[in-house]
Amino acid sequence: MTKRKPRTLIDSDALRHELTALYRSMGDDQQGLRAKVLARLKEVMAEGRAEAERRLMETGKGTQCAANLSHIQDELIRVIYDFTVVHVYRARNPSAAERLSVVAVGGYGRGTLAPGSDIDLLFLLPYKQTPWGESVVEYMLYMLWDMGLKVGHATRSVDECIRLAKTDQTILTAVLEARYLWGDKALYDELVARFRKEIVAHDAKAFIAAKLAEREARHARSGASRYLVEPDVKDGKGGLRDLHTLFWIAKFVYGTDSPSALVKAGVFTRAEYRRFKKREDFLWAVRCHLHFMTGRGDDRLSFDRQAELAERLGYTARGRLRHVERFMKHYFLVAKDVGDLTRIFCAVLEAQEMKKAPTMSRMLLRLRRRAGRGFKESDAFRLDAGRITVAHDEVFREDPVNLLRLFHLACRYNTAIHPHALKLVRRSLWLIDDTLRRNTDANRLFLDMLTSKRDPETILRRLNEAGVLGKFIPDFGRIVAHMQFNMYHHYTVDEHLIRAVGILSEIERGELAEDLPLLNDVIHKVKNRRVLYVAVFLHDIAKGRKESHSIAGERVAKALCPRLGLEPAETETVAWLVRHHLDMSDFAQMRDLNDFKTILDFAGIVQSPERLRLLLALTVADIKAVGPGVWNGWKGLLLRTIYFETEPILSGGHTRISRQERLEEAQRLFAEAMPDWSARKVKTYLKRHYEPYWLNVDTAHQVAHAKLIDRAEKDGEVIATAVETDEFTAITELTVFAPDHPRLLALLTGACAAGGANIASAQIFTTTDGMALDTLLIQRELADEADERRRAARVEELIGKAFAGELRIPEMIARNSRMKGRIRAFTVEPQVIIDNDSSNRFTVIEVNGLDRIGFLHDLTDALFRLNLNIASAQIATFGERAVDVFYVTDLTGAKITNAARRGAIQRHLLTALAPGGDEGDGGEARRRRAAPVRTLG
Numbered sequence: 001m002t003k004r005k006p007r008t009l010i011d012s013d014a015l016r017h018e019l020t021a022l023y024r025s026m027g028d029d030q031q032g033l034r035a036k037v038l039a040r041l042k043e044v045m046a047e048g049r050a051e052a053e054r055r056l057m058e059t060g061k062g063t064q065c066a067a068n069l070s071h072i073q074d075e076l077i078r079v080i081y082d083f084t085v086v087h088v089y090r091a092r093n094p095s096a097a098e099r100l101s102v103v104a105v106g107g108y109g110r111g112t113l114a115p116g117s118d119i120d121l122l123f124l125l126p127y128k129q130t131p132w133g134e135s136v137v138e139y140m141l142y143m144l145w146d147m148g149l150k151v152g153h154a155t156r157s158v159d160e161c162i163r164l165a166k167t168d169q170t171i172l173t174a175v176l177e178a179r180y181l182w183g184d185k186a187l188y189d190e191l192v193a194r195f196r197k198e199i200v201a202h203d204a205k206a207f208i209a210a211k212l213a214e215r216e217a218r219h220a221r222s223g224a225s226r227y228l229v230e231p232d233v234k235d236g237k238g239g240l241r242d243l244h245t246l247f248w249i250a251k252f253v254y255g256t257d258s259p260s261a262l263v264k265a266g267v268f269t270r271a272e273y274r275r276f277k278k279r280e281d282f283l284w285a286v287r288c289h290l291h292f293m294t295g296r297g298d299d300r301l302s303f304d305r306q307a308e309l310a311e312r313l314g315y316t317a318r319g320r321l322r323h324v325e326r327f328m329k330h331y332f333l334v335a336k337d338v339g340d341l342t343r344i345f346c347a348v349l350e351a352q353e354m355k356k357a358p359t360m361s362r363m364l365l366r367l368r369r370r371a372g373r374g375f376k377e378s379d380a381f382r383l384d385a386g387r388i389t390v391a392h393d394e395v396f397r398e399d400p401v402n403l404l405r406l407f408h409l410a411c412r413y414n415t416a417i418h419p420h421a422l423k424l425v426r427r428s429l430w431l432i433d434d435t436l437r438r439n440t441d442a443n444r445l446f447l448d449m450l451t452s453k454r455d456p457e458t459i460l461r462r463l464n465e466a467g468v469l470g471k472f473i474p475d476f477g478r479i480v481a482h483m484q485f486n487m488y489h490h491y492t493v494d495e496h497l498i499r500a501v502g503i504l505s506e507i508e509r510g511e512l513a514e515d516l517p518l519l520n521d522v523i524h525k526v527k528n529r530r531v532l533y534v535a536v537f538l539h540d541i542a543k544g545r546k547e548s549h550s551i552a553g554e555r556v557a558k559a560l561c562p563r564l565g566l567e568p569a570e571t572e573t574v575a576w577l578v579r580h581h582l583d584m585s586d587f588a589q590m591r592d593l594n595d596f597k598t599i600l601d602f603a604g605i606v607q608s609p610e611r612l613r614l615l616l617a618l619t620v621a622d623i624k625a626v627g628p629g630v631w632n633g634w635k636g637l638l639l640r641t642i643y644f645e646t647e648p649i650l651s652g653g654h655t656r657i658s659r660q661e662r663l664e665e666a667q668r669l670f671a672e673a674m675p676d677w678s679a680r681k682v683k684t685y686l687k688r689h690y691e692p693y694w695l696n697v698d699t700a701h702q703v704a705h706a707k708l709i710d711r712a713e714k715d716g717e718v719i720a721t722a723v724e725t726d727e728f729t730a731i732t733e734l735t736v737f738a739p740d741h742p743r744l745l746a747l748l749t750g751a752c753a754a755g756g757a758n759i760a761s762a763q764i765f766t767t768t769d770g771m772a773l774d775t776l777l778i779q780r781e782l783a784d785e786a787d788e789r790r791r792a793a794r795v796e797e798l799i800g801k802a803f804a805g806e807l808r809i810p811e812m813i814a815r816n817s818r819m820k821g822r823i824r825a826f827t828v829e830p831q832v833i834i835d836n837d838s839s840n841r842f843t844v845i846e847v848n849g850l851d852r853i854g855f856l857h858d859l860t861d862a863l864f865r866l867n868l869n870i871a872s873a874q875i876a877t878f879g880e881r882a883v884d885v886f887y888v889t890d891l892t893g894a895k896i897t898n899a900a901r902r903g904a905i906q907r908h909l910l911t912a913l914a915p916g917g918d919e920g921d922g923g924e925a926r927r928r929r930a931a932p933v934r935t936l937g
Contacts (some may be wrong), residue, residue, distance in 0.1 A: 038146055080143050099126050117150075161196050196255070240769055479884065501536050581619070663694055725792065731778065732773055736772070739770065740772040751802040752798075
């Protein structure tokens with residue numbers, strides 16, 4: 001059996017012969033010739049790229065794929081150049097000026113390309129442009145553009161390149177990466193020689209500083225954390241561009257075209273170099289797959305792409321981890337390693353005095369006297385250029401506790417750690433074993449850092465980045481780089497926990513007093529702050545396990561806390577907080593806080609004022625650490641309400657501020673905010689709202705509502721609306737004042753859905769005179785403020801039409817019901833829970849499902865058709881998951897107790913959860929089998 005010859009990526013010699021034959025056959029028909037040449041070039045490029053993709057799928061080698069794509073591009077450009085200068089613009093007697101060198105620059109200059117990468121070219125001239133050179137460049141560029149390529153280009157002489165490289169960092173970097181493609185080789189050689197002599201031989205420190213500053217600015221633009229759950233594989237922290245930065249610096253400083261030379265230069269060990277190559281190969285594989293999948297050069301790993309990428313890369317599910325979560329965990333571990341390699345690289349540069357050390361802070365200036373000597377706590381460390389470093393390279397072998405002591409000193413003295421010390425830490429991680437984990441001093445040092453009053457977030461992140469945290473606390477190591485595949489959490493689990501500790505520290509230091517006045521007061525009444533810090537650090541530590549992370553986390557806390565030095569009572573409290581860390585948020589957002597049974601049930605879980613204070617602090621830190629825009633004023637008010645309603649029950653009926661006092665204070669603040677209203681008008685208005693309104697709405701919204709109602713009554717508006725947009729939280733608030741009606745909520749949500757608006761949350765009130773005041777939080781769709789306001793105005797218009805009976809809601813929802821963007825990547829098992837135990841007066845119906853346009857309307861319309869009265873509704877979304885809770889009665893005001901009636905409600909609501917409504921009995925039965933329904937009470 002003969003071995004099959006592997007397919008070639010591109011046969012450039014055969015292609016040249018084909019194009020020459022075409023030229024000879026077409027005669028003077030230049031337009032026809034160009035069209036046929038272009039068609040053939042496109043065909044060859046498509047065949048070559050298809051082969052490159054096939055090899056990537058077969059081998060998984062990302063760097064080789066990028067090199068293959070670059071090779072295809074190289075050969076095509078060489079063929080196009082030859083065709084242009086031989087058949088189209090042939091110079092019969094070329095002068096000295098009619099010389100041209102085609103040079104690859106930028107990323108293309110490195111000899112690696114992603115399918116959607118730009119092609120950066122430098123057309124190099126001996127001195128000035130000539131008509132011949134201009135024609136050749138123009139013909140080549142138009143041919144490349146017409147092939148569908150994104151081409152960045154410059155036409156310059158050697159002198160211009162050198163002059164511009166001295167003043168422009170972008171041009172300097174482009175020339176640094178220059179690679180000869182075709183044409184006059186002598187011109188390219190001249191450029192390289194002069195560049196080395198006139199630029200590289202001079203200030204290397206300035207170049208390094210500029211590249212590292214560029215890196216910091218790029219990280220700030222793409223998201224400062226390398227643990228964002230939708231990372232940018234090219235420009236994000238820990239992405240390919242960080243490796244490219246190392247390549248640029250290495251090439252500038254060491255004059256090497258290959259990272260392998262960094263081993264000879266003493267920058268990396270062989271193991272570190274292998275790690276560099278493996279991480280680079282992985283990132284290139286991800287980027288190439290991403291571009292092949294999407295057909296464009298978008299480098300963001302958005303949710304709707306991650307699952308398919310995981311499949312292409314060969315990941316499978318394991319335990320409770322889905323294939324996409326395993327892929328993303330690997331991605332974040334790679335990003336972490338890239339950060340490691342950067343620190344190692346910077347340490348060597350500093351040792352070789354290539355990189356300027358950072359400026360010392362005031363604290364460090366006071367510590368300057370210690371430079372070169374040991375600290376009073378340990379002679380194993382000294383101060384070097386304002387940063388803590390090791391006294392010698394054996395400090396960790398001599399005493400592994402020093403792996404914790406180094407970070408403890410950095411925390412105590414608020415100083416940075418020298419890159420050399422961090423490099424040595426990474427190489428000494430093998431010393432962290434069970435003996436060290438049981439060491440009393442090591443655990444005391446860690447607990448001191450975790451509960452530091454200075455900046456525990458920074459030191460925990462340093463410990464995590466260095467790999468110490470995950471090794472010292474193996475349960476934490478299990479969630480390092482663990483991503484939860486949902487739209488609610490913005491960071492990996494380890495990053496979320498570290499951020500939560502940081503937010504808790506900010507609260508304790510009073511830095512969030514204006515935004516969190518209640519917690520700013522409560523946190524200083526907590527009797528044991530280290531219990532709180534340990535609980536915040538551990539609350540999600542068991543994510544990704546087979547059982548509930550709250551239950552598994554409770555076990556982790558019970559095992560770990562004694563090791564850290566906590567007393568048995570402290571351990572019990574930490575374990576309780578971890579077990580119940582979601583309860584306060586769930587009760588506040590998904591239960592009616594004006595139903596006293598809700599407060600009694602919550603108080604029954606908490607049982608003590610101290611636990612209530614601890615749980616409030618943990619809940620706020622947890623929500624704020626989820627990501628930007630997740631925390632808002634409404635959530636703050638809900639937590640404030642449940643705290644104040646629960647506190648008197650737990651303290652025996654005595655509380656600092658009674659419900660009546662809070663009501664009076666809210667009404668007083670409102671009156672002060674309405675100076676244009678007479679005292680009589682204010683008094684009359686205060687009576688229009690029930691107590692829950694004054695206790696659950698902040699003053700600013702109360703004022704806005706009052707003005708809306710006043711305007712509506714003056715203008716005789718039956719239905720009045722107001723819109724507020726917030727670019728930061730990506731939420732648009734739509735408030736509606738209208739006569740109350742059983743179908744009001746269905747009409748409002750239907751009009752929103754008809755306008756393509758997705759409701760993220762809602763606040764619903766009824767006034768004493770039979771009017772409804774409902775505020776809907778709509779997810780922002782458009783980046784431009786004016787565009788978003790126009791969209792909101794369109795929704796307002798549709799609300800008016802809905803009340804006038806002029807809107808065909810089902811038809812308009814059908815047009816907007818297609819799931820958009822990232823949410824298409826998710827599935828949420830639909831669930832209906834009918835609960836008669838959580839309220840003494842109402843049946844509580846909780847509905848869970850995949851959020852979509854029209855979801856809430858379908859539910860509220862179904863409830864109306866089922867002849868159920870909605871007394872209150874708690875509307876919440878957690879990323880892609882919608883959780884809507886309705887407090888209902890039948891038309892007589894009674895609970896739904898009949899089992900058959902409850903079964904009918906369940907079936908109708910499950911039908912409403914699926915887009916498209918009634919699909920007949922078969923479709924409904926299918927959903928019932930796939931989505932079990934629970935009934936409580």
